[in-house]
Amino acid sequence: MDVINDMTVFVEVATAGGMTAAGRNLNLSAAVVSKRIANLEERLDVRLFNRTTRRLSLTDEGSGYFTRCKSILEDILDAEAALSGLAGNVKGTLRITAPSSFGRKHISRLIPEFLKQYPDVSIQVSLTDQIVDMIQAGFDLAIRTGELQDSSLIARKLSPARRVVCASREYLSKAGIPEHPSDLLQHNCLVLGYPGGVHDHWHFKGAEGHIDVKVKGNLETNNGEILRDATKAGIGIAIKSTWDIADELKAGELIPILREFELPGAAVYVLYPNREHLPAKTRSFIEFLESKFGREPYWDKGISLKDI
Structure with missing residues (x-):
């Protein structure tokens, strides 16, 4: 047999x-x-x-x-x-899933470099904002951003994912600058919405402790790029990750507000099955991502994070 x-x-x-x-x-x-x-x-x-x-x-x-x-x-x-002494011979098909916006903005630019470094590896990438069962779907690893749900998967932190409350100069000159999270009740707040719920409860931590605000506005979307573009266009206020809006922050197109109030922590993670021995292709890609991101990822360079 x-x-x-x-x-x-x-x-x-x-x-x-x-x-x-x-x-x-x-x-x-x-x-x-x-x-x-x-x-x-x-x-x-x-x-x-x-x-x-x-x-x-x-x-x-x-x-x-x-x-x-x-x-x-x-x-x-x-x-x-x-x-056989061939552990360094990285090869095989690597199946990856990643969030749509983060995948297009950051994973996409790194894949060609990895393939040049490991020409015997083939990569299959699926970009989706849905949380898929990566084991059931046959993925070797998953990239996640934000706050992780409970999972039996191993999660390795690749970098911080700093978030800011922001708006355009146009919006702030017209609607005023909020000085306290409770002021957001008087503003048009743009939110993420998914089948599992709408992220319309914004959580802060300030001198007086935890502050929760249920915001409202005229745009709800499950896509971060739509949220970013609407915020840049002066439609309202949003919470955005610096990996998505670093260029806009550096150019002054988006202005961070409520900077003395802390938002919940978030990060960029890679998830993979709980296995004692990772395949060389998976291990090599994880190490490659770690070398590109890190404690101060490249998108945060040039941003005065102490002011954010």
Whole structure:
């Protein structure tokens, strides 16, 4: 019983989305691949794929088995590489998920450099503002910004994600400058909204302790770029991360306000499965990101953070 080979065939079929494509990648006929999958399902006494005339899709049981098999096969490759002195030979397909705005603004510019440094690595990137189950979806790592939810994943902090309350000069000259968080009740506040709720409760910490303000305004969006552009256009006040508006702060297009009041802490994180031995491709990308970000990320250079 060649369990490892069966796992390899199964993972390739699930990844390629079909018997024929998997056979082509493995130099096997579609008939041989189909027979191997049928034998595997019989041995496990479970159906791994839903089959139609057009496509294959994993069953719930198959999805869980795929995650485990993929992890096991990567551990085997890492173990062999370490024993043969090839641990530095970083290769394979790295699957990444990241927030849309942060991914376009910061991850996008770094990927070409990483690929030049590690030419044997292939990268698949999915940008989404939805919190996906990265293990279920087959991602090797996830980039997250802001405050983390409870998770069984390992979270490594890459850099701080400083946030400011800000508005344009046009808006402030017209509506006045808030001096206390409670003054925001008289202003047009632009907020993030997601299926899980609207971020219309803004939390501050000042000399008198914690201050919570339920703000309101005429724009709610799940996209940070829309929020940034509306704020620049003088529509209202928003809370924005410096990784998104560093250029606007340096140019004076956006003005930080309420600077003596502290906002909740946030950071940029990389998340990955709780595994004892990370694949070399994953470890190398995490170390690459750490070298690019750090305690004072490049986007914060030139901003007087003590005034923010």
